[in-house]
Amino acid sequence: MSDIAQRVKAIIVDKLGVEESEVVAEASFTNDLGADSLDTVELIMEFEKEFNISIPDDQAEQIGTVGQAISYLEANVK
Amino acid sequence: MNLKRVVVTGIGALTPIGNNVEEYWQGLTNGVSGAAPITKFDASLFKTQFACELKNFDIESHIDKKEARKMDPFTQYAMIATDEAMLDSGLDLEKINLNRAGVIWGSGIGGLKTFQDEVMYFAQGDGTPRFNPFFIPKMIADISTGYISIKYGFKGPNFVTVSACASGTNAIIDAFNYIRLGKMDVTICGGSEAAVTQAGIGGFNAMKALSQRNDSPETASRPFDKDREGFVLGEGAGALILEEYEHAKARGAKIYAEVVGGGMSADAHHITAPHPEGEGATNVMKSALEDANMKPEDIDYINVHGTSTPLGDISEVKAIQKVFGDHAYKLNISSTKSMTGHLLGAAGAIEAIAGILAIKHQEVPPTINHFTDDEEFDNKLNFTFNKPQKRAVNAILSNTFGFGGHNCSIILKKI
Numbered sequence: 001m002s003d004i005a006q007r008v009k010a011i012i013v014d015k016l017g018v019e020e021s022e023v024v025a026e027a028s029f030t031n032d033l034g035a036d037s038l039d040t041v042e043l044i045m046e047f048e049k050e051f052n053i054s055i056p057d058d059q060a061e062q063i064g065t066v067g068q069a070i071s072y073l074e075a076n077v078k
Numbered sequence: 079m080n081l082k083r084v085v086v087t088g089i090g091a092l093t094p095i096g097n098n099v100e101e102y103w104q105g106l107t108n109g110v111s112g113a114a115p116i117t118k119f120d121a122s123l124f125k126t127q128f129a130c131e132l133k134n135f136d137i138e139s140h141i142d143k144k145e146a147r148k149m150d151p152f153t154q155y156a157m158i159a160t161d162e163a164m165l166d167s168g169l170d171l172e173k174i175n176l177n178r179a180g181v182i183w184g185s186g187i188g189g190l191k192t193f194q195d196e197v198m199y200f201a202q203g204d205g206t207p208r209f210n211p212f213f214i215p216k217m218i219a220d221i222s223t224g225y226i227s228i229k230y231g232f233k234g235p236n237f238v239t240v241s242a243c244a245s246g247t248n249a250i251i252d253a254f255n256y257i258r259l260g261k262m263d264v265t266i267c268g269g270s271e272a273a274v275t276q277a278g279i280g281g282f283n284a285m286k287a288l289s290q291r292n293d294s295p296e297t298a299s300r301p302f303d304k305d306r307e308g309f310v311l312g313e314g315a316g317a318l319i320l321e322e323y324e325h326a327k328a329r330g331a332k333i334y335a336e337v338v339g340g341g342m343s344a345d346a347h348h349i350t351a352p353h354p355e356g357e358g359a360t361n362v363m364k365s366a367l368e369d370a371n372m373k374p375e376d377i378d379y380i381n382v383h384g385t386s387t388p389l390g391d392i393s394e395v396k397a398i399q400k401v402f403g404d405h406a407y408k409l410n411i412s413s414t415k416s417m418t419g420h421l422l423g424a425a426g427a428i429e430a431i432a433g434i435l436a437i438k439h440q441e442v443p444p445t446i447n448h449f450t451d452d453e454e455f456d457n458k459l460n461f462t463f464n465k466p467q468k469r470a471v472n473a474i475l476s477n478t479f480g481f482g483g484h485n486c487s488i489i490l491k492k493i
Contacts, residue, residue, distance in 0.1 A: 015147075016144065017142070017143050017144025017147070034144075038211040038212060038215070041211040042210055042211050042212060045208060045210060045211070048208065049208075054206070
């Protein structure tokens, strides 16, 4: 697992209060991990903080699963 | 109009001298001070470096970690005190009409820590507006009643009263009014506050409102003592279940006391200084007595606002003497803030509970930390200095006054 993937998973475990074993690539924040709309916004914000980037709203809306978050960050974090 | 009778059927307390009602009463009657050096942040640069913080308190043993994270401490405290009061009341949520069950809570400030942390985070950045989506819903004072209603499914009236240090009493009086008007059967009411933060201590310090007795925190809150020099900030929550009397009787509920009268007034004088002759305080006690249809002689114990400030204590005692005349010498007066510190919007709630417990145990908790008499006070008055006193307690009056000139008094009676 990449360093980015590990950091993303740690944030999700912390913010959503879920078990690490649940945080799999295909898990949806809202359908599988119990996030509501505010939790999802907070997750994006935490990713921005952790990786020191800015994720535009239209792109943030496309990030709905753990895997999508990891791929987006792996492609965009310098 | 035929008003309903209103009784207290459950209580919960989370205070600097005890994390539940039983511990709170032990602390009150043992004369325990809740003051100690601040542990929540490094206070070494602050004029006041102590407060009455909650102790031995682990939030996660009360609230699920994921939920707790979305709540400011003032809401966490509200949930914990409410849980105790609801359990104590024995209310069966399946058997009551939830549309006639409400939540009215008091908080002087709301989520001060959340506000402070979020604004500081923004201020330390480069100006890019990045705010946590939970910033507003964690901070707003009314979120406490929102959470309580969600947990218990109470769908009746739901709001927060904001009248600074009178907020808790305000909430109880509002609940009392809705129930006696027949608008609700049951109300969770009370107050919570969590202002022991840099912004809270710094802000009150700037007003010269807080004691700065850093070399002896436990003796700093000394209402009516000659050397009092400010209040001690406290935190926590108090919750009461108010219930329409017939509703309570029908389900065989344990009844602590009856709420018989409430008074509200404004000083209309100064934003923070009390009226020098205690005009608003006089009016509010009179109006509470009138509302209760009681005479001054009917009151056995006054739990005073008595914050240990030089001026506030004097004007309140002047008001008591005006309202109670010679009977002022026969009743017990005490400021339990000498032990708990000043819980701002939660003060009225935990002090009403102190009054209820005084009725239950027929014992008046003391005003601790009395060292030197102040000639400003009539020495024939009984301030219940330093030790609790056993006595017949049939009816109590509790005063709370807030910055802004808000005054609230409530009267509770043995049933």
